[in-house]
Amino acid sequence: MLSDTRSADRSLFSQTFDICIIGAGPAGITLARRLARSGWNVALMEGGDVDFTDESQDLYIGEITGIPYTDLDAARLRYLGGTSNHWGGACRELDAYDFTPWPHIALSGWPISKSDLDPYQPEVNDILDLKPPAGFPDHPIDHDEHLFRKIDYRQSGPTRFGPKYKDELVASDKIQLVLNANLVDLRLDSELQTVTEAVFRGYGTDDPGFTVQARIYCLCCGGMENPRILLNARSQALKGIGNNYDLVGRYFCEHPFITAGEILFEEPFYVREEFAPTPAVIGETRILNYNMHVAPWSYGSPLSLPKEVARSAACATPFLDRLVTEVLGKSLKCDNDAYGITGYRAKREEAFHGRLDLQMEQSLLPGNRIMLIEDTDRFGLNKIAMDWNLGALDHRTIRAAVMGIGTHLAAHGIGRVKVPDWLLDDDWDAMVSSGSIRGSMHHMCTTRMSDNAREGVVDADCRIHGMTNLYVGGSSVFATAGHATPTYTICQLALRLGDHLTQEAANPA
Numbered sequence: 253m254l255s256d257t258r259s260a261d262r263s264l265f266s267q268t269f270d271i272c273i274i275g276a277g278p279a280g281i282t283l284a285r286r287l288a289r290s291g292w293n294v295a296l297m298e299g300g301d302v303d304f305t306d307e308s309q310d311l312y313i314g315e316i317t318g319i320p321y322t323d324l325d326a327a328r329l330r331y332l333g334g335t336s337n338h339w340g341g342a343c344r345e346l347d348a349y350d351f352t353p354w355p356h357i358a359l360s361g362w363p364i365s366k367s368d369l370d371p372y373q374p375e376v377n378d379i380l381d382l383k384p385p386a387g388f389p390d391h392p393i394d395h396d397e398h399l400f401r402k403i404d405y406r407q408s409g410p411t412r413f414g415p416k417y418k419d420e421l422v423a424s425d426k427i428q429l430v431l432n433a434n435l436v437d438l439r440l441d442s443e444l445q446t447v448t449e450a451v452f453r454g455y456g457t458d459d460p461g462f463t464v465q466a467r468i469y470c471l472c473c474g475g476m477e478n479p480r481i482l483l484n485a486r487s488q489a490l491k492g493i494g495n496n497y498d499l500v501g502r503y504f505c506e507h508p509f510i511t512a513g514e515i516l517f518e519e520p521f522y523v524r525e526e527f528a529p530t531p532a533v534i535g536e537t538r539i540l541n542y543n544m545h546v547a548p549w550s551y552g553s554p555l556s557l558p559k560e561v562a563r564s565a566a567c568a569t570p571f572l573d574r575l576v577t578e579v580l581g582k583s584l585k586c587d588n589d590a591y592g593i594t595g596y597r598a599k600r601e602e603a604f605h606g607r608l609d610l611q612m613e614q615s616l617l618p619g620n621r622i623m624l625i626e627d628t629d630r631f632g633l634n635k636i637a638m639d640w641n642l643g644a645l646d647h648r649t650i651r652a653a654v655m656g657i658g659t660h661l662a663a664h665g666i667g668r669v670k671v672p673d674w675l676l677d678d679d680w681d682a683m684v685s686s687g688s689i690r691g692s693m694h695h696m697c698t699t700r701m702s703d704n705a706r707e708g709v710v711d712a713d714c715r716i717h718g719m720t721n722l723y724v725g726g727s728s729v730f731a732t733a734g735h736a737t738p739t740y741t742i743c744q745l746a747l748r749l750g751d752h753l754t755q756e757a758a759n760p761a
């Protein structure tokens with residue numbers, strides 16, 4: 253069922269839902285569908301419309317400090333389907349050893365293991381339209397298999413969750429999808445442990461707002477907005493909800509994407525190959541996980557599109573894709589800053605010149621954070637600033653990755669790597685000022701999962717520590733980032749949360 257705050261009869265909300273899910277991106281839609289199948293009455297509250305609108309997207313405006321980053325209102329999308337409306341569709345599951353603690357990585361390890369998420373692979377493959385073969389097997393590697401794995405990503409359509417699932421959501425008699433419904437507050441009981449109602453506003457200037465009651469609430473508003481909502485919810489909890497230990501918004505992780513060197517290939521090199529360190533190398537050299545792309549230089553060269561195009565997801569339209577293909581002979585891929593072109597074969601003379609691109613896990617630094625600033629949005633909620641920097645372990649990983657792959661390529665006659673000066677000089681400011689680093693638009697760990705309330709905001713079931721009925725979906729709950737793109741894991745976690753809630757309802761404590 254579909255309603256819209258612009259026109260809806262709000263008596264609709266006099267009932268108590270089983271769950272109120274806030275945010276209809278990949279996390280929220282996946283959770284809603286799962287629970288509806290179990291017979292739950294779901295209120296799925298989406299702040300945007302079916303399509304892009306400026307009034308919704310403007311609510312994502314924020315500030316950036318630290319490493320230069322895409323404007324926050326272009327780094328995600330705020331309407332039905334969320335940021336899947338311009339994601340690139342690259343999919344990979346986390347490695348089993350991303351879940352285990354490492355002595356050299358502070359706060360590493362998840363309270364769950366890969367085997368807790370594996371059962372959801374077939375359904376996630378289906379959700380993300382990943383074609384067989386299932387799984388993510390390594391490619392055979394000719395040399396140095398004790399040092400590297402040759403890995404692959406799988407390509408989703410890319411699946412756009414709004415267009416794919418809208419009709420199903422609207423047809424469902426178990427799901428009430430409400431558009432243009434912006435969560436502005438969460439009201440708590442006197443113990444401050446249970447959410448009693450969620451407060452929403454539409455866009456009308458005289459909109460009085462309305463409340464939704466449910467047994468359970470789940471925030472699925474993305475890795476920056478989930479912490480923003482919790483930090484803003486100070487009408488009763490003075491530090492915000494779930495923030496007793498000042499952790500909400502901290503440990504923000506990206507997948508730093510670093511242009512890490514040029515390659516002169518011995519023979520023309522046409523494809524893109526991806527390498528990751530073996531777990532033995534991670535442990536012995538005391539680094540983080542990463543993937544290193546080895547490719548002809550022209551593969552994935554950036555095409556600058558204006559911010560307005562990136563922000564509006566117009567880059568995802570088939571029209572623009574066709575235009576770029578026809579004019580440039582290259583296909584457009586909405587990835588990294590929403591303006592990349594990729595997927596074409598270099599000419600022979602181009603194929604001797606290659607590049608090393610590193611996409612890496614990031615260490616958990618408390619100073620990397622989403623925090624509130626004084627400036628407020630149209631609903632009076634504080635906007636955010638994102639502070640994002642690298643630390644010593646990140647630097648060590650970059651150095652080890654470039655030197656390791658460089659040695660591998662040279663030793664086996666594949667090519668020679670020209671290491672950038674900033675790396676030789678250990679000059680990390682120069683890496684940043686040369687524009688060699690950017691984000692991947694993956695926003696993780698800001699309400700991280702931990703068994704210990706002093707180290708994380710949610711528990712292993714994605715429930716906020718100290719709260720009885722408030723859960724979080726999306727990559728803000730990642731305990732660590734790994735190097736894999738996040739959306740596959742986001743969908744696995746949403747299905748697992750759906751199962752957990754259903755089982756808990758069937759067997760109350």
Ligand SMILES: Cc1cc2nc3c(=O)[nH]c(=O)nc-3n(C[C@H](O)[C@H](O)[C@H](O)COP(=O)(O)OP(=O)(O)OC[C@H]3O[C@@H](n4cnc5c(N)ncnc54)[C@H](O)[C@@H]3O)c2cc1C
Nearest residue numbers: 275277278279299330334335340341342435474726737739
């Ligand atoms: C250019 C780009 C390329 C990407 N490429 C990849 C890729 O190749 N592979 C990959 O795995 N990931 C990729 N990502 C990341 C991917 O898009 C996200 O991981 C994914 O969309 C997150 O899903 P989510 O449901 O947690 O959040 P979102 O998709 O951000 O959805 C959040 C939803 O909450 C709604 N909302 C927000 N605030 C409120 C509020 N107050 N009230 C009500 N509703 C609200 C929003 O409107 C939105 O619909 C990319 C991202 C970008 C920007």
